[in-house]
Amino acid sequence: MSRRYGIVLILLAVAVMMMFCARERKRYFTSEGVVWTTDYHITYEAQHDLGDSIQLILNNLDMSVSPYNKASLISSLNENTSCRVDAYIKRLIEASALVNRQSDGAFDPTVMPLVNAWGFGYKSGKNPSSSQIDSILAFVGMDKVALHGDTLVKSDPRVMLDFSSIAKGMACDEIGRMLCRNGADNWLVEIGGEVAASGVNKQGKPWQVSVDMPTDGADNHDSALTIAMDSGAVATSGNYRKWRDEGGSRISHIIDPKTGDSRAGTLLSVTVIASDCMSADAWATACMVMGDSATRAVMQPRTDLGVMTITADTVSGNLIVWSNRRFADSIVTAR
Numbered sequence: 482m483s484r485r486y487g488i489v490l491i492l493l494a495v496a497v498m499m500m501f502c503a504r505e506r507k508r509y510f511t512s513e514g515v516v517w518t519t520d521y522h523i524t525y526e527a528q529h530d531l532g533d534s535i536q537l538i539l540n541n542l543d544m545s546v547s548p549y550n551k552a553s554l555i556s557s558l559n560e561n562t563s564c565r566v567d568a569y570i571k572r573l574i575e576a577s578a579l580v581n582r583q584s585d586g587a588f589d590p591t592v593m594p595l596v597n598a599w600g601f602g603y604k605s606g607k608n609p610s611s612s613q614i615d616s617i618l619a620f621v622g623m624d625k626v627a628l629h630g631d632t633l634v635k636s637d638p639r640v641m642l643d644f645s646s647i648a649k650g651m652a653c654d655e656i657g658r659m660l661c662r663n664g665a666d667n668w669l670v671e672i673g674g675e676v677a678a679s680g681v682n683k684q685g686k687p688w689q690v691s692v693d694m695p696t697d698g699a700d701n702h703d704s705a706l707t708i709a710m711d712s713g714a715v716a717t718s719g720n721y722r723k724w725r726d727e728g729g730s731r732i733s734h735i736i737d738p739k740t741g742d743s744r745a746g747t748l749l750s751v752t753v754i755a756s757d758c759m760s761a762d763a764w765a766t767a768c769m770v771m772g773d774s775a776t777r778a779v780m781q782p783r784t785d786l787g788v789m790t791i792t793a794d795t796v797s798g799n800l801i802v803w804s805n806r807r808f809a810d811s812i813v814t815a816r
Contacts, residue, residue, distance in 0.1 A: 519673030588767035593643035650762025714758035719750030754787030
């Protein structure tokens with residue numbers, strides 16, 4: 482009897498262990514959709530589907546920082562119907578102020594009135610005159626906003642904030658943190674080309690992130706090279722998709738917050754690798770505004786940021802690719 486009882490206990494123990502292992506077993510999930518007029522693709526290894534949590538983060542961010550959502554907090558701040566900021570906007574302002582200082586003003590979320598004036602924002606506009614630009618520049622600049630606790634103080638009520646060039650990066654970071662809190666060590670979050678990653682893919686290898694060639698057309702995605710990522714983030718900014726032709730001249734959505742001019746020079750795209758996607762996103766835009774020469778000078782010695790620029794050679798018609806050492810160490814394949 483005791484022997485039979487022992488066998489039963491062993492079988493029960495095995496059954497419990499199998500149930501435990503089955504419950505703990507992880508698998509890869511995907512979540513895809515559209516947010517802020519751009520696609521997102523998320524892959525992660527977890528014990529259960531976290532799609533609802535992903536959507537909650539995107540919804541919360543939309544209600545906080547989207548200037549295209551009239552019910553968002555940022556819309557209220559821009560319309561001066563509120564002066565209180567939430568944790569998202571507070572963090573974005575602090576991060577923006579840091580990049581603004583380090584880029585000598587090239588990155589500036591108060592540029593929104595100029596973006597609208599050039600017709601690339603949520604208000605209609607087209608080719609503002611020099612006098613119009615000068616009048617708008619009077620209320621553009623990070624020095625015209627300040628945080629006093631949770632209160633946003635503007636030096637001019639016409640000051641507006643637009644975090645479009647950093648919010649997608651923040652969203653990638655926020656989703657990545659949520660996945661980690663839920664026990665997901667392996668994941669890749671991509672929103673409109675901005676990417677944050679951790680761990681390995683389903684094949685057990687570092688995530689492979691393709692960087693597009695700067696070719697015209699929203700549907701053109703020829704790869705210039707591939708980056709291997711098991712941590713950190715990468716973001717690309719360029720003037721080769723959002724632009725319009727005006728009498729043979731290219732008008733870009735990249736607006737210089739210091740001059741108010743549209744930047745459609747020979748610098749076609751900038752890709753930045755950073756520890757977090759919010760920083761990568763902001764710096765990619767800052768470099769596009771700074772231009773190729775200034776970007777090389779600022780980024781050549783930096784080891785915390787990997788940077789690659791693709792520039793058009795107006796003489797030969799070829800593309801010139803430059804990167805600092807930090808970026809070159811991450812390249813897997815080049816076209």
